Amino acid sequence: MDEIETHLKSLGAGNHLDNIKVVSSFPNHYLLSLEKEEFMDLIFLQSREVAKIVPPETDRRLRVVAHRAGGLPATESRLSGNWDILANLARLKKSILHDLSLALPAFVLRDVRGSESRWSKSWYLQDGSHRALAYCMMILAGEVNYQCQLAFCATSKTFPL
Numbered sequence: 001m002d003e004i005e006t007h008l009k010s011l012g013a014g015n016h017l018d019n020i021k022v023v024s025s026f027p028n029h030y031l032l033s034l035e036k037e038e039f040m041d042l043i044f045l046q047s048r049e050v051a052k053i054v055p056p057e058t059d060r061r062l063r064v065v066a067h068r069a070g071g072l073p074a075t076e077s078r079l080s081g082n083w084d085i086l087a088n089l090a091r092l093k094k095s096i097l098h099d100l101s102l103a104l105p106a107f108v109l110r111d112v113r114g115s116e117s118r119w120s121k122s123w124y125l126q127d128g129s130h131r132a133l134a135y136c137m138m139i140l141a142g143e144v145n146y147q148c149q150l151a152f153c154a155t156s157k158t159f160p161l
Contacts, residue, residue, distance in 0.1 A: 022126060023110060023126065026155055028154070028155050028159075029152065030159060031152055031153075032150070032151055033149070034149045034151050035148060036139075036146040038122060038123070039132075039136070039146065041063070041120045041122060041123075042061070042062045042122070042124070042132065043060050043119060043122075044060045044062050044125055044133070045125065050079055052072065052076065052079055053065050054068075059119050060116065061120055065136075066136035066137045066140055070137050070140060070141065072085065074086060085134075088130045088131070092104075092134040092138070096144070102144060103147065104131050104132075104149055105128070106128075106150040106151055107126075107127065107128035107131075107150070107151040108128060108152045108153075108154070109123035109125060109153045110124050110126045111124070111155050
C-alpha cells in the first residue's frame, strides 16, 4: 500500500488522497503487467466532464472510449478544464520521444463494481485515465504498437504468489 501511495504522490496528481482512500478500502494490492486485451478492456470513468466520450449507459471499455474520443472534431476535443484530448495526446507523444520503451507510469486499478461490470469483469481505471486514453488512441490510430504496461491493483481477489 505504501508503494502505491508513493507512486501516486510522485505523479503529482491532485486527487491522490481520494485514490488512496479508494485503494486502501481493498484488502489486497498487487503490481502486475497488463497484456493488450486487459489494457484495452479497462473500465473508464464516467462523469459530466467526459460525457461526450462516455455518454451515460454506454460501453465504458477504454478501447470504445478511445474510439469515440478519436472521432471527435478537433474543435470539440476540449471537454473541460481538466480534459483536453488533443493536449493529452501531444503531452504523451512528447514523452514517448524521450522514452522509446513506451513504459508509462504504472496505472492504478481497482475491482469493477456495480454497473461497471456490465462491460468488463476485470479492472476499473482508478488513476491514469488521461495517459491511458491518449495511449489507447495512439494504438488504435496505428501510431504505436502496444507494450505491456504495469499497474497497481487494489482487489478483493487473492492471487497465487
